[in-house]
Amino acid sequence: MTAPEQIHNGKLYIETVGCQMNMLDSELVVAALRQQGYSLTSDVKEADTILFNTCSVRDHAEHKIYSQLGRLKFSKRARPNQVIGVMGCMAQKDQELIFNRAPHVDLVVGTGQLREIPRLVDEARSDRGRRIAVSLDRKEGSRDEVASSFESYDPARDPEMRPTPFQAFVRIMIGCDKFCTYCVVPMTRGPEQSRPPREIAHEVKLLAQQGVKEVTLLGQTVNSYKHTQDGKLFRLSDLLELIHDTAGILRIKFVTNYPRDMTDDLLQAVRDLPKVAQYLHVPAQSGCDEMLKRMKRGYTVDQYREMFSRIRQTLPTCAVSSDFIVGMCGESEASYQLSLDLIRECRFKNSFIFKYSPRPGTKAHDLWEDDVPEDVKRHRNNEMLDLQNQISEEDNADLIGSTFEVLVEGISKSAKKAQAADDSFVPQHSPEDAVSGPTQLVGRTRCDRIVVFDGNPRLAGSLVEVAVQGCTATTLLGEIVTHERQSVGMSLPIMS
Ligand code: SAH
Ligand code: SF4
Numbered sequence: 320m321t322a323p324e325q326i327h328n329g330k331l332y333i334e335t336v337g338c339q340m341n342m343l344d345s346e347l348v349v350a351a352l353r354q355q356g357y358s359l360t361s362d363v364k365e366a367d368t369i370l371f372n373t374c375s376v377r378d379h380a381e382h383k384i385y386s387q388l389g390r391l392k393f394s395k396r397a398r399p400n401q402v403i404g405v406m407g408c409m410a411q412k413d414q415e416l417i418f419n420r421a422p423h424v425d426l427v428v429g430t431g432q433l434r435e436i437p438r439l440v441d442e443a444r445s446d447r448g449r450r451i452a453v454s455l456d457r458k459e460g461s462r463d464e465v466a467s468s469f470e471s472y473d474p475a476r477d478p479e480m481r482p483t484p485f486q487a488f489v490r491i492m493i494g495c496d497k498f499c500t501y502c503v504v505p506m507t508r509g510p511e512q513s514r515p516p517r518e519i520a521h522e523v524k525l526l527a528q529q530g531v532k533e534v535t536l537l538g539q540t541v542n543s544y545k546h547t548q549d550g551k552l553f554r555l556s557d558l559l560e561l562i563h564d565t566a567g568i569l570r571i572k573f574v575t576n577y578p579r580d581m582t583d584d585l586l587q588a589v590r591d592l593p594k595v596a597q598y599l600h601v602p603a604q605s606g607c608d609e610m611l612k613r614m615k616r617g618y619t620v621d622q623y624r625e626m627f628s629r630i631r632q633t634l635p636t637c638a639v640s641s642d643f644i645v646g647m648c649g650e651s652e653a654s655y656q657l658s659l660d661l662i663r664e665c666r667f668k669n670s671f672i673f674k675y676s677p678r679p680g681t682k683a684h685d686l687w688e689d690d691v692p693e694d695v696k697r698h699r700n701n702e703m704l705d706l707q708n709q710i711s712e713e714d715n716a717d718l719i720g721s722t723f724e725v726l727v728e729g730i731s732k733s734a735k736k737a738q739a740a741d742d743s744f745v746p747q748h749s750p751e752d753a754v755s756g757p758t759q760l761v762g763r764t765r766c767d768r769i770v771v772f773d774g775n776p777r778l779a780g781s782l783v784e785v786a787v788q789g790c791t792a793t794t795l796l797g798e799i800v801t802h803e804r805q806s807v808g809m810s811l812p813i814m815s
C-alpha cells in the first residue's frame with residue numbers, strides 16, 4: 320500500500336542487527352511507518368526518525384548499538400525535531416537503562432510492543448517527551464500475564480519492503496521457554512506462543528499472491544510449534560501440510576529447530592512434502608555432556624546422536640547445520656575437543672560458531688565465572704571454524720558432477736559489487752528492468768546449498784537445473800543445464 324500523498328512525515332533511517340526475527344520485525348515496522356507517510360533513507364544524517372532494531376544475544380551486538388547511539392549524541396542540534404528510538408531485544412532487556420546510557424534517546428520499544436511504534440514516534444515528536452513501551456519481565460506476573468504482554472506483530476505486508484521479491488519470512492511463533500542457561504532470548508522475546516494455523520496459512524497465501532516463491536517459517540524453537548484450532552492440535556508437521564499446496568509457493572523452509580523436539584512426524588513431513596527444503600538447522604551447542612547439562616539444553620550427546628541418526632534414516636540427503644558455543648564457563652580443553660569430535664562425526668553442512676558471552680540476567684552469568692580466557696575462546700572459535708570449513712569443502716567437492724534444482728535468488732554478491740564498481744552500470748531494482756545479458760546469479764538447492772552460475776537476471780524467482788562443476792567451503796559453482804523442456808517446475812528429476 321502506498322502512503323496517501325498529503326502526508327509527509329519525513330525521512331526514516333533504520334539499522335537492524337540480530338536474527339531473522341529482527342529482520343522481519345524491521346520490515347514490518349518500516350512498512351507501518353511508510354503507511355504513515357515516512358520515506359526510507361540510507362543516510363542517517365538526513366533522517367528525522369532514527370530507529371535501531373537491536374539484539375542482546377551477545378555483548379558485542381549490544382556494544383555496537385550503544386556506540387552508534389553515542390555517535391548521535393549531538394545530532395539533534397542540527398535537527399531538533401529528530402526522534403531517536405531503540406526497539407527490539409535490547410529495548411526489552413535494558414529498558415530505562417537505555418535512557419541513562421544514551422539520554423538523547425526518545426523511544427524504547429520492546430519486541431512485544433512493536434505495534435505502538437508509529438503512535439509513539441508521533442507523540443515523542445510533538446511533545447518532545449520520552450516514551451517507553453515494554454512487556455512484563457518473566458517474573459513480573461503469571462505465565463499468562465507475561466505472555467499476553469508480548470504481542471506477536473504480524474500486520475499486513477508492504478511487498479515493496481521485502482528484502483527480495485521472491486522470499487519472505489513468516490513468523491509462526493514467538494518467544495522461548497527453554498531457558499538455556501546462557502541465553503537472553505526467553506527474556507527478550509517472552510513466553511513461547513504459537514500463532515493460529517489459519518492466520519499463518521492466510522499470510523502465506525497473500526504472500527504467494529504478491530509473488531513470493533519461498534517462505535521461511537520462523538520460531539526460536541520452530542519445531543516446538545503447537546496450536547489447537549477447532550479442537551485439532553497442529554504441530555509443525557501439520558502446519559507444513561496445511562500450507563504446502565499454496566499456489567505459487569515453490570519452497571518452504573523453517574528455522575531454528577530444537578533437538579529434543581525433532582519428532583518423526585516432522586521428519587516424515589520433510590520427506591513427503593516436495594516443496595519443503597531438505598535442510599534442518601538443529602543446533603547442538605556442544606559435544607560434551609557436562610557442558611550440555613550446564614547449558615540446560617535438555618539432551619545428552621547420545622540423545623543428539625540418536626536424533627541425528629533418525630534424520631539420516633528418514634532423510635538420507637538432507638543437509639543438517641548446527642550452532643556451537645565455545646569457551647562457555649567451565650569448558651575444559653577436553654570438553655571442547657568433544658565438540659570437535661561431534662562436528663567430525665555429524666559432518667554438518669555448516670556451523671555457526673560463537674564465543675561465549677556472559678549475559679546479565681541469565682543463570683550462567685549469575686552462577687559461574689566467565690573463566691575461559693578470551694584468547695582461548697578465540698583460538699577455539701578459529702580452530703572449530705577451520706574444521707567445519709574443511710568438512711564443508713570436502714562434502715561440497717563430493718557434489719561436483721551432480722545436478723540440482725536451484726531456486727534463483729538474483730544477482731550474486733560479487734557480480735553486484737563488480738557492477739557497482741563499474742561507473743557505467745545503473746543499479747537495477749527488479750528483475751523486469753534488469754540487464755538482459757548473462758551475469759553471475761546466486762540461488763539455493765533444496766538442501767539450502769548456495770550455488771553461483773551465469774544466467775539471465777530475469778530468472779530470479781524461478782527454478783532452474785544447475786550442474787555443479789566446482790566448489791568452495793560455502794558455495795557450489797555451476798552451470799545452468801539447458802535442455803529442451805516445457806517449463807521449469809517441481810516435476811524435474813532432482814537431487815536435494
Ligand atoms: N533459538 C535458537 C538460537 C537462538 S540464539 C536455538 O535455540 O538454537 C542463536 C545462537 O546464538 C544460539 O544457537 C547459540 O549458539 C548462540 N548464543 C546464544 N546465547 C549466547 C551467548 N550468551 N554467548 C554466545 N553465544 C550465544
Ligand atoms: Fe535461547 Fe535455548 Fe531458547 Fe534457543 S532454545 S532461544 S538457545 S533459550
Ligand code: F3S
Nearest residue numbers: 337338374375376408
Ligand atoms: Fe538477538 Fe533477539 Fe534474535 S536477542 S538473536 S535479535 S531474538
